Amino acid sequence: MFEVKSIDETFHIIDQAFSNYYLEDEFLDIRQAVGRIASSDIFSKEDIPGFDRSTVDGYAVVSSDTFGCSGTYPAQLELSPEILMGDEAVRFISTGKAAYVPTGGRIPEGSDSVVMIEYCEDPGDGYIYIEKPSAPGSNIIFKGDDIRKDAQAVKAGTVLRPQEAGVLAAIGITGVNVKRKLRLGIISTGDELVEAGKIPGAAQIRDVNSYSIYAEATNYGIGARFFGIVRDNFKELLETTKIALQECDIIAISGGSSVGNRDETPEVITALGEPGVLIHGISIKPGKPTIIGKAGKKPVIGLPGHPVSAMIVFKIIVRYLIDTMNGIKRKYNPSLNAYMSENYSSNNGRTEYLPVSLVNTDKGFLAQPVPGKSGLIATLSRADGYVEIKRGCEGLLKGQNVDVMII
Amino acid sequence: MFEVKSIDETFHIIDQAFSNYYLEDEFLDIRQAVGRIASSDIFSKEDIPGFDRSTVDGYAVVSSDTFGCSGTYPAQLELSPEILMGDEAVRFISTGKAAYVPTGGRIPEGSDSVVMIEYCEDPGDGYIYIEKPSAPGSNIIFKGDDIRKDAQAVKAGTVLRPQEAGVLAAIGITGVNVKRKLRLGIISTGDELVEAGKIPGAAQIRDVNSYSIYAEATNYGIGARFFGIVRDNFKELLETTKIALQECDIIAISGGSSVGNRDETPEVITALGEPGVLIHGISIKPGKPTIIGKAGKKPVIGLPGHPVSAMIVFKIIVRYLIDTMNGIKRKYNPSLNAYMSENYSSNNGRTEYLPVSLVNTDKGFLAQPVPGKSGLIATLSRADGYVEIKRGCEGLLKGQNVDVMII
Numbered sequence: 120m121f122e123v124k125s126i127d128e129t130f131h132i133i134d135q136a137f138s139n140y141y142l143e144d145e146f147l148d149i150r151q152a153v154g155r156i157a158s159s160d161i162f163s164k165e166d167i168p169g170f171d172r173s174t175v176d177g178y179a180v181v182s183s184d185t186f187g188c189s190g191t192y193p194a195q196l197e198l199s200p201e202i203l204m205g206d207e208a209v210r211f212i213s214t215g216k217a218a219y220v221p222t223g224g225r226i227p228e229g230s231d232s233v234v235m236i237e238y239c240e241d242p243g244d245g246y247i248y249i250e251k252p253s254a255p256g257s258n259i260i261f262k263g264d265d266i267r268k269d270a271q272a273v274k275a276g277t278v279l280r281p282q283e284a285g286v287l288a289a290i291g292i293t294g295v296n297v298k299r300k301l302r303l304g305i306i307s308t309g310d311e312l313v314e315a316g317k318i319p320g321a322a323q324i325r326d327v328n329s330y331s332i333y334a335e336a337t338n339y340g341i342g343a344r345f346f347g348i349v350r351d352n353f354k355e356l357l358e359t360t361k362i363a364l365q366e367c368d369i370i371a372i373s374g375g376s377s378v379g380n381r382d383e384t385p386e387v388i389t390a391l392g393e394p395g396v397l398i399h400g401i402s403i404k405p406g407k408p409t410i411i412g413k414a415g416k417k418p419v420i421g422l423p424g425h426p427v428s429a430m431i432v433f434k435i436i437v438r439y440l441i442d443t444m445n446g447i448k449r450k451y452n453p454s455l456n457a458y459m460s461e462n463y464s465s466n467n468g469r470t471e472y473l474p475v476s477l478v479n480t481d482k483g484f485l486a487q488p489v490p491g492k493s494g495l496i497a498t499l500s501r502a503d504g505y506v507e508i509k510r511g512c513e514g515l516l517k518g519q520n521v522d523v524m525i526i
Numbered sequence: 527m528f529e530v531k532s533i534d535e536t537f538h539i540i541d542q543a544f545s546n547y548y549l550e551d552e553f554l555d556i557r558q559a560v561g562r563i564a565s566s567d568i569f570s571k572e573d574i575p576g577f578d579r580s581t582v583d584g585y586a587v588v589s590s591d592t593f594g595c596s597g598t599y600p601a602q603l604e605l606s607p608e609i610l611m612g613d614e615a616v617r618f619i620s621t622g623k624a625a626y627v628p629t630g631g632r633i634p635e636g637s638d639s640v641v642m643i644e645y646c647e648d649p650g651d652g653y654i655y656i657e658k659p660s661a662p663g664s665n666i667i668f669k670g671d672d673i674r675k676d677a678q679a680v681k682a683g684t685v686l687r688p689q690e691a692g693v694l695a696a697i698g699i700t701g702v703n704v705k706r707k708l709r710l711g712i713i714s715t716g717d718e719l720v721e722a723g724k725i726p727g728a729a730q731i732r733d734v735n736s737y738s739i740y741a742e743a744t745n746y747g748i749g750a751r752f753f754g755i756v757r758d759n760f761k762e763l764l765e766t767t768k769i770a771l772q773e774c775d776i777i778a779i780s781g782g783s784s785v786g787n788r789d790e791t792p793e794v795i796t797a798l799g800e801p802g803v804l805i806h807g808i809s810i811k812p813g814k815p816t817i818i819g820k821a822g823k824k825p826v827i828g829l830p831g832h833p834v835s836a837m838i839v840f841k842i843i844v845r846y847l848i849d850t851m852n853g854i855k856r857k858y859n860p861s862l863n864a865y866m867s868e869n870y871s872s873n874n875g876r877t878e879y880l881p882v883s884l885v886n887t888d889k890g891f892l893a894q895p896v897p898g899k900s901g902l903i904a905t906l907s908r909a910d911g912y913v914e915i916k917r918g919c920e921g922l923l924k925g926q927n928v929d930v931m932i933i
Contacts, residue, residue: 149737149741150741150744150750151744152741153741154745167903167904168731169731170728170729174901204718204758205716205719205730206729207728207729209728222831222832223718223832224729225729260899260902264898264902265902265903265904266903266904272904273907280741280745280907281739281741281742281745281837282738282903282906283907284740284741285734285735285737285738285741285834285837285907286907287737288722288732288733288734288736288738289722289734289903291723291724291725291732292722293723293737309611309612309630311612311630311631312612315695315696315698315700316698317698319576321576321614322577322612322613322631323612324575324579324630325696327692329695330556330692330694330695331689331691333557334556334557334560334687334688334692335688337558337560338560338687338688351611424630425630426696433688450910451884453860453861453862453932454860455860455861456929477857479857484858491671492581492667492671494667495667496672496689496692496693496696497574497673497693500687500689500692502689503858522863525858525860526687526689
């Protein structure tokens with residue numbers, strides 16, 4: 120008989136069992152790689168910028184020429200020809216001279232400072248009058264200031280964002296090696312299930328999980344494939360799981376994990392060979408009858424048959440598993456600070472995930488537990504997120520600050 | 527001469543100009559529709575569940591038979607045949623009887639309550655002994671409890687999540703009408719630009735925005751197409767913009783919006799006809815030289831040429847524009863509560879967006895301003911998010927609580 124595991128023990132077991140999952144690379148245009156994971160470090164082959172650039176529209180000067188100047192006693196500097204954007208010729212200025220330079224323009228040799236046009240007067244006499252001293256280095260980005268040659272531009276394991284696409288474009292890299300997407304195989308079990316597109320009989324219900332878990336997977340950036348509804352039949356489930364394991368990295372079998380059911384999932388995991396069942400039952404609410412097993416190197420998950428439980432388990436546990444197999448640790452999850460609209464008592468010895476809706480008020484966001492019996496699928500659709508109530512915590516107080524994980 | 531607009535004025539102008547943008551529908555499988563916007567209300571044609579179901583593994587009883595029972599004086603009830611999952615036959619029980627029902631199983635006619643197996647003893651003598659009174663309705667989800675016939679399952683304008691896929695599958699709807707994706711056309715301008723895949727000359731830089739803004743668009747769920755780098759040349763820019771307007775819903779012209787540049791973008795917007803330029807300059811930092819115009823019904827945006835400014839303007843303003851054209855108002859943006867690692871002085875009369883990195887500490891998340899000169903692209907890549915410092919606010923204090931918008 121398996122002992123029910125805490126959520127922290129569950130994460131630890133997942134870390135141990137699935138951290139070193141191997142995923143091949145694929146090469147993608149950086150514009151298509153957002154959300155994907157860089158599979159190797161990327162270094163810059165050059166200094167960025169490649170030349171000293173002005174950060175303002177202004178006049179390139181020799182800074183010491185401006186020391187002590189003011190509106191009353193401006194520094195008078197002779198105008199050299201204007202610097203044009205993209206002008207490749209090397210320009211010079213020397214003491215006593217200045218040259219107009221646009222934002223992003225190349226600083227002429229000899230200049231060490233740029234004065235913003237706001238502090239310059241140009242009466243049209245061939246001289247520019249500087250009304251404010253400018254320190255050395257002012258308004259200049261020097262060669263290599265942004266990214267130095269040989270510096271790391273992107274670290275292996277980074278989840279790429281538009282920002283990284285920008286950095287890579289800046290260093291001239293327009294394609295990137297990323298880990299290929301994980302693939303989730305979904306199997307539904309249960310004698311009472313019919314396909315969602317069909318009309319259920321008197322005691323039948325539609326198979327919701329093949330849709331909702333598929334959507335969860337694609338929403339989290341991985342691939343998914345549905346392998347059909349399998350009746351509560353050990354042999355058929357074992358064969359379907361074997362087929363799914365050939366194509367997919369993770370198998371999710373939904374239903375069949377409640378004590379009252381025929382409970383083929385753990386038997387199937389055992390029949391697939393070592394290491395077999397790792398976790399049978401997790402002390403979370405909802406989601407207690409979750410099973411995690413390992414067949415070869417691949418996880419086989421028994422998701423609760425109940426759609427709400429299955430989705431919560433996906434968001435809490437399967438996402439963590441996906442991150443682990445992808446080799447990433449998230450620093451944070453998107454959440455919002457809110458305060459509770461009412462008391463909520465928990466105290467059930469399990470970590471509870473309470474669906475709440477959010478209302479924007481003058482005092483910040485108000486988190487309201489979604490009314491209705493627990494486990495109704497419409498409830499989860501009315502929720503904006505959930506509040507985690509730790510095991511051993513007796514509940515939440517009206518007005519209490521809570522972190523709402525956005526779902 | 528245009529007056530610089532505040533960020534709130536900018537949002538207001540966007541609301542007024544682009545709220546009623548028409549987008550055709552497309553019909554998608556609900557598994558592929560996450561992140562898309564439902565284009566019409568969806569109602570349930572049936573009661574969900576379609577029959578009274580047990581929420582536990584237990585015994586269906588007539589509740590009044592259990593009143594007054596206890597561990598010492600259990601209620602003795604005659605066992606009727608077990609209810610099987612998906613069993614379509616109508617079962618009955620009457621007073622003095624009980625029937626085993628699994629989680630999700632159909633409640634037999636005559637029963638109004640289910641007792642969890644934990645509170646039942648089955649010595650195998652054909653009777654079940656109930657040790658705890660069970661109130662009417664206990665552990666039952668009644669027909670229609672989840673979703674009533676004719677109830678709204680999904681509202682028009684909802685951004686679909688896996689939860690909505692679940693609700694729709696439950697009511698037998700596996701395909702959904704959603705608004706087609708907006709398409710962003712990107713044009714880069716600037717005599718100093720070379721394509722990112724090329725080696726820049728001495729005073730040239732790579733065109734970063736065609737990559738980063740493209741990635742921003744696809745990351746935010748819209749389509750994108752790049753129309754090339756256009757030299758600072760009014761006629762060429764006008765022609766390219768006209769071509770882009772034929773295919774795309776939004777045009778983003780990056781570069782050319784600084785005062786020091788040739789500044790063709792506003793002239794091009796004016797040349798495209800009424801209503802023309804709506805906004806020329808926004809009091810935000812970075813991003814001040816942003817232009818928003820309207821050509822026919824479509825927005826033409828002048829993004830700052832600077833990659834960091836362009837990305838921030840995308841995240842703050844273009845995302846808002848996209849939401850507006852999609853007809854949605856977001857209740858919240860993903861953010862994290864954190865406290866400042868140091869003082870930061872702002873007081874520049876503009877709303878400032880300060881890039882910060884996040885460190886997880888015992889006291890919560892610490893927000894650290896990313897070091898380095900402002901405007902370096904590597905800075906934005908080192909940031910986890912940004913803190914908005916409102917116009918007129920003098921800055922942030924060490925230890926102050928801030929909302930970090932995740933980027």
